[in-house]
Structure formats: C-alpha cells, structure tokens
Amino acid sequence: MQYEYLLRVILAGICGALVGYERKNRMKEAGIRTHFVVALGASLMMIISKYGFQDQNGWENVAFDPSRIAAQVVSGVGFLGAGMIFMQRLTIKGLTTAAGIWATAGVGMAIGAGLYVLGAGVAIIIFVAQKLLHGRFNWLSSPKTEQLVIRITNEPGATSQIQQLLEEKHISILSFQAESSGISSEDITLEMIVRFPGSYGVEQLLPIVQEASFVRAVELK
Structure with a gap:
C-alpha cells in the first residue's frame, strides 16, 4: 500500500x-x-x-x-x-x-x-x-497603481488641466505634490500616485498625459 x-x-x-x-x-x-x-x-x-x-x-x-x-x-x-x-x-x-x-x-x-x-x-x-x-476579460482586471512624475511648463491652470485630463479618462489621483523643477525655473514637477482601470496598459497611460501641449516630460517610477 x-x-x-x-x-x-x-x-x-x-x-x-x-x-x-x-x-x-x-x-x-x-x-x-x-x-x-x-x-x-x-x-x-x-x-x-x-x-x-x-x-x-x-x-x-x-x-x-x-x-x-x-x-x-x-x-x-x-x-x-x-x-x-x-x-x-x-x-x-x-x-x-x-x-x-x-x-x-x-x-x-x-x-x-x-x-x-x-x-x-x-x-x-x-x-x-x-x-x-x-488578460482575456478587461472587466475582470484589477485596477493598477503607478507613480507618475510629470514636468510641465509653469502656465496658469496647467496643474488643474492635468487633473481634469486624468479624471476624464477615469484615472484617480491618490496623492499629489507639486514643486519647482530643478531643470528650469519656468517648469513645475508634479509627483502623483494614480490608479487607473486594469484595462489600461502603461503604454496607454503615457499618451493620455502627453496630450497636453505644456507637458515637457513624463516618467514612471
């Protein structure tokens, strides 16, 4: 046995x-x-x-x-x-x-x-x-969280436009911090943690942010 x-x-x-x-x-x-x-x-x-x-x-x-x-x-x-x-x-x-x-x-x-x-x-x-x-059914995918670092031109309303752009794409901002960029005094660096639907890929997230003309650079951490 x-x-x-x-x-x-x-x-x-x-x-x-x-x-x-x-x-x-x-x-x-x-x-x-x-x-x-x-x-x-x-x-x-x-x-x-x-x-x-x-x-x-x-x-x-x-x-x-x-x-x-x-x-x-x-x-x-x-x-x-x-x-x-x-x-x-x-x-x-x-x-x-x-x-x-x-x-x-x-x-x-x-x-x-x-x-x-x-x-x-x-x-x-x-x-x-x-x-x-x-990966077969998008509606079953869990939301994803990423840390974004965005460098933008210091224009009036630029920060609020970034927030509005993300909200329109159903991307939630979990934390947000803005500070002057060390590269140029005319730039602002935005550090944020965002949560987006599981159906989005990182390759789709970056073009969404780059739609704004005042965005200089985008980095994922």
Whole structure:
C-alpha cells in the first residue's frame, strides 16, 4: 500500500506544479517549486492523517479521526499564503497567488485521500481558469497603481488641466505634490500616485498625459 501512497504524493506534486506553472509565467512570488512542495506536503499529511495510525500498538480496531492532521494543514497553509500578500503603491498584491497556494493544498489533500479524479480535475480547473481570466476579460482586471512624475511648463491652470485630463479618462489621483523643477525655473514637477482601470496598459497611460501641449516630460517610477 505504501507504493500506492507514494504514487498519490507524486501525482499531487504534479498537479501542484501545473498550477504553479501558470503563476511562474506571470512572474509571481510563488511558482512551480512552491506549489509542487505545498501539494506534495499536503498529500503526505493527508495520508498520514488517514492511514498512519491505524496499525500502531495494536489499536487496529480503534476508530480514528482522519481530520485531525488535515485540519492543521488547512490552517497552516493559511499562514503560508499570508506571506504572499503585500502592499505595493497602495495596492494589495498577491491575493490570487495566496488563494492558489490554499487551493493547491486542497488538491494535495484530495489526492492523498485517494480522490484522484477530484484532485486532478480541480488542478486542471484552476490552471485553465487562471489562464482564461488573466488578460482575456478587461472587466475582470484589477485596477493598477503607478507613480507618475510629470514636468510641465509653469502656465496658469496647467496643474488643474492635468487633473481634469486624468479624471476624464477615469484615472484617480491618490496623492499629489507639486514643486519647482530643478531643470528650469519656468517648469513645475508634479509627483502623483494614480490608479487607473486594469484595462489600461502603461503604454496607454503615457499618451493620455502627453496630450497636453505644456507637458515637457513624463516618467514612471
């Protein structure tokens, strides 16, 4: 039976690597290796929880609760997933990766329990969903946050025109700071953090700002 258990662990690791492959292609924090180890470890813990204590010390006929270790896997992986979540430019990053780690642990536990079709099927569903939902549907894209540095000519109303131009394109200004440019006394440097729809790309954001004739230079930080 232990060879079958080992086969379950290997299959779980392969399913985890499949989910991690999509994350790796998107340059995320947790890739193939992380998802592989999480699924493999979860499968191992599930096998130990379900089968590891039934033949010890003559307790074959005693009923055991197979959920006691499996429950700890769920909570333990939650701490691992929390490490994937962080703040970047006022935007939360890593939520999808953390959810993927948690779901991958579930895949490993399912295969460890002998539910091969269920575990492998969920792994394929996660992989396909990640591929389809990222970048295919603009209405599903999360808002993006960038720091803009704009150098403009010191003209009356130039700052308000920049703000109006961004608002017309549904771009929110989260913070705003204006100061005299060190390059020329006639210029003003605007430093702002903006949030724009996920359907916008950076290559679309820059031309929007450069529509104004008084804009001298635009830089993303």
